Amino acid sequence: xxxxxxxxxxxxxxxxxxxxxxxxxxxxxxxxxxxxxxxxxxxxxxxxxxxxxxxxxxxxxxxxxxxxxxxxxxxxxxxxxxxxxxxxxxxxxxxxxxxxxxxxxxxxxxxxxxxxxxxxxxxxxxxxxxxxxxxxxxxxxxxxxxxxxxxxxxxxxxxxxxxxxxxxxxxxxxxxxxxxxxxxxxxxxx
Amino acid sequence: xxxxxxxxxxxxxxxxxxxxxxxxxxxxxxxxxxxxxxxxxxxxxxxxxxxxxxxxxxxxxxxxxxxxxxxxxxxxxxxxxxxxxxxxxxxxxxxxxxxxxxxxxxxxxxxxxxxxxxxxxxxxxxxxxxxxxxxxxxxxxxxxxxxxxxxxxxxxxxxxxxxxxxxxxxxxxxxxxxxxxxxxxxxxxx
DNA sequence: TTAGATATTGAACATGTGTTCATTAAAATA
DNA sequence: TATTTTAATGAACACATGTTCAATATCTAA
Numbered sequence: 001x002x003x004x005x006x007x008x009x010x011x012x013x014x015x016x017x018x019x020x021x022x023x024x025x026x027x028x029x030x031x032x033x034x035x036x037x038x039x040x041x042x043x044x045x046x047x048x049x050x051x052x053x054x055x056x057x058x059x060x061x062x063x064x065x066x067x068x069x070x071x072x073x074x075x076x077x078x079x080x081x082x083x084x085x086x087x088x089x090x091x092x093x094x095x096x097x098x099x100x101x102x103x104x105x106x107x108x109x110x111x112x113x114x115x116x117x118x119x120x121x122x123x124x125x126x127x128x129x130x131x132x133x134x135x136x137x138x139x140x141x142x143x144x145x146x147x148x149x150x151x152x153x154x155x156x157x158x159x160x161x162x163x164x165x166x167x168x169x170x171x172x173x174x175x176x177x178x179x180x181x182x183x184x185x186x187x188x189x190x
Numbered sequence: 191x192x193x194x195x196x197x198x199x200x201x202x203x204x205x206x207x208x209x210x211x212x213x214x215x216x217x218x219x220x221x222x223x224x225x226x227x228x229x230x231x232x233x234x235x236x237x238x239x240x241x242x243x244x245x246x247x248x249x250x251x252x253x254x255x256x257x258x259x260x261x262x263x264x265x266x267x268x269x270x271x272x273x274x275x276x277x278x279x280x281x282x283x284x285x286x287x288x289x290x291x292x293x294x295x296x297x298x299x300x301x302x303x304x305x306x307x308x309x310x311x312x313x314x315x316x317x318x319x320x321x322x323x324x325x326x327x328x329x330x331x332x333x334x335x336x337x338x339x340x341x342x343x344x345x346x347x348x349x350x351x352x353x354x355x356x357x358x359x360x361x362x363x364x365x366x367x368x369x370x371x372x373x374x375x376x377x378x379x380x
Numbered sequence: 381t382t383a384g385a386t387a388t389t390g391a392a393c394a395t396g397t398g399t400t401c402a403t404t405a406a407a408a409t410a
Numbered sequence: 411t412a413t414t415t416t417a418a419t420g421a422a423c424a425c426a427t428g429t430t431c432a433a434t435a436t437c438t439a440a
Binding site: 111112141144151153154155156159163183 | 345
Binding site for chain 3: 002005006007008032033034035044045048052
């Protein structure tokens with residue numbers, strides 16, 4: 001199954017387009033593989049040559065979105081810009097911009113009948129960014145595992161995003177940035 | 191559909207037992223509704239009279255587990271015992287005990303092909319506990335939304351649990367408690 | 381205990397799933 | 411361009427899904 005073979009490229013493209021079209025009409029859970037294939041004019045057997053579930057198709061998209069998340073931080077090494085210092089500038093927090101930009105997709109990612117896969121892809125994405133950030137600024141005691149600490153911080157941010165999502169992203173990106181900045185500053189008051 | 195009708199009770203019980211038996215042999219994703227019904231000796235149509243998906247059946251179980259989580263904190267009002275004070279006693283943190291106790295179920299809840307529903311049930315459970323805790327000890331500035339703050343803290347804890355789960359819960363409950371306590375203490379050093 | 385209410389059943393139907401296999405069509409390469 | 415390689419197709423299969431409906435069994439309430 002050579003991914004560069006034009007036939008493969010064409011097939012996948014058709015399937016991608018079909019899924020996108022269908023997603024604009026109904027939620028992922030109500031879309032069937034047979035339906036996608038009919039619309040893409042691709043044999044159903046061919047679908048199974050490339051994917052196991054319709055979720056795999058969406059996963060390919062989401063992969064690209066995760067790359068955008070990474071690229072957002074490729075410039076300086078700033079995930080959330082050093083979590084515990086009080087020189088946090090809310091504008092350097094890029095995560096919420098990213099979510100806002102792709103909110104169409106994140107509405108799917110966070111919907112309750114979708115498998116956890118995408119959640120984990122997002123989690124891992126943020127986890128890696130934070131771990132890098134935390135390691136560089138090594139703002140950590142030796143009794144804390146970097147893994148646990150990164151998982152804690154990464155998922156905490158996703159917690160904000162969940163809350164945001166549940167109000168259908170009505171708050172502004174800057175509200176989210178400010179909330180995170182304020183929360184991170186809490187500890188330092190004591 | 192009277193839930194007290196003996197026929198209903200009997201049917202649900204059979205389905206529950208069948209699901210549990212099957213779950214000991216294979217993951218939820220590989221279990222079919224038809225299979226559950228065959229084993230429970232319940233007509234497939236009857237299944238659809240009570241549930242929409244097999245996931246709904248599991249959800250009923252998980253509901254009970256969530257009640258256990260709540261009961262764990264029914265005594266004094268201590269979720270994680272006031273998140274930001276340094277008099278945190280790791281032993282008063284009950285969440286990880288709870289997870290450990292039901293780890294069989296949480297292995298399902300956190301598996302990647304399962305819908306987000308259960309994740310949200312856990313999230314909401316912890317969220318409510320923390321929100322109560324935070325409100326009582328009102329350890330919060332007025333520029334922070336209690337909702338966002340609770341979501342942040344609740345999901346942060348689940349972040350630790352995810353990390354724990356991914357190593358198949360090899361670490362001890364007390365390790366987790368200590369990690370959380372240490373992380374919560376970080377802010378106060380500055 | 382009986383009459384009425386209703387949950388369960390079995391059968392059937394259209395559609396989806398996941399897989400196989402020989403055939404065909406479209407690429408790569410030489 | 412001709413040859414080889416291999417992806418895509420169509421047909422078929424057993425099984426699952428989700429729904430309907432009349433017939434039956436079982437429960438509740440009088």
